[in-house]
Amino acid sequence: MPRRTATRICPPLLLLVPLLMVFGGCTLIDQRTFAPEPDMPAPTLIAGAALPENRVPLVTIRYETASPAYQGPLNAAVKAAESQRPNLEYDVVAIIPRVRTPDAQAAQINAGQTDAAEIMRAIVMTGIQDNRVRLFARIDPKAETREVRVYVR
Known part of the structure; x- marks a missing residue:
């Protein structure tokens, strides 16, 4: 009888091991997945009038x-x-x-x-x-x- 119990428990565990190996290298999806380093806005998008004026009018x-x-x-x-x-x-x-x-x-x-x-x-x-x-x-x-x-x- 002990052998039958072991065989009943082992197949589910045997299926779990390959799944853990497959999904073990996965990571959660977050901001770093799609844009690991966010792009800086182009300098032209920064409003020039908000900066101190160095030009002579x-x-x-x-x-x-x-x-x-x-x-x-x-x-x-x-x-x-x-x-x-x-x-x-x-x-x-x-x-x-x-x-x-x-x-x-x-x-x-x-x-x-x-x-x-x-x-x-x-x-x-x-x-x-x-x-x-x-x-x-x-x-x-x-x-x-x-x-x-x-x-x-």
Whole structure:
């Protein structure tokens, strides 16, 4: 009788051994299975306007008054830049001061975006194609008033 019990127990154990050998080298599926080393985003995907500005602006328009007179100086600067290097591209950056309340900050952001869009339209009106002009907005804690800076690249 002891032999019969051993034969009844042994076949299931014998089947278990090959299964353990087959699946012993397996690992669980996780993030490392599909992307062992995650790709870094391309440098062009990092917003340039979020970084500190080291460039010198072609024009700075300060909104200390409701409607600053910028049209003449902006047109002259764009035409001078285009005469030196045709087909330049322009970055129009709204600089927005930091304010205390969220509602006031939202109002400043909206006004800054409107200012930048207005400057972009003025640049396009000088004959520059709109695909050569990019819009940005940045909150600057050091800024005392809203302004729009136009950079060339």
